[in-house]
């Protein structure tokens with residue numbers, strides 16, 4: 001799937017084991033408690049459940065970001081999303097999520113949920129833009145630093161602009 005993120009043309013495809021060195025670099029630059037390589041390996045190998053997607057530069061094939069979600073019957077859980085710090089604010093995350101939403105809507109998915117650090121304004125603004133609403137709070141869910149998780153959900157049929 002080809003899509004245009006700002007001035008950059010990106011391609012979305014399934015993550016493979018070969019992608020892990022680049023993915024792990026982005027993960028470590030993006031989170032205070034980064035996932036281990038073995039966690040990504042598990043996602044890549046869990047073909048029935050997990051959808052690990054990378055966004056690459058169409059020209060160089062460099063990995064710019066990734067998105068991981070699980071499809072559980074008619075519901076979806078977003079488990080990870082990050083964009084390389086050098087490529088943020090170019091709508092790469094938005095394009096990955098919109099690409100996912102288009103596919104899921106066709107598959108008859110009813111509901112999508114995710115957890116986000118309460119203070120992660122970039123991510124919360126992104127989800128809000130796509131129509132996700134806060135639906136719950138998990139007290140001190142995160143560590144390093146301790147922080148609440150806001151649970152956000154999107155029900156298909158709700159307006160997406």
Ligand SMILES: CC(C)(COP(=O)(O)OP(=O)(O)OC[C@H]1O[C@@H](n2cnc3c(N)ncnc32)[C@H](O)[C@@H]1OP(=O)(O)O)[C@@H](O)C(=O)NCCC(=O)NCCS
Nearest residue numbers: 030081082083088089090091092093094116122123125126
């Ligand atoms: C959150 C993250 C994935 C966003 O990626 P991105 O590619 O830079 O986001 P986009 O360019 O697609 O932004 C789309 C919209 O999200 C919002 N947004 C993104 N970054 C923002 C920021 N720093 N401040 C405020 N709003 C922001 C804006 O509404 C933006 O739309 P606009 O360009 O019309 O203003 C990125 O900041 C990141 O990797 N953060 C570290 C990892 C992380 O926190 N992941 C989320 C875990 S729940």
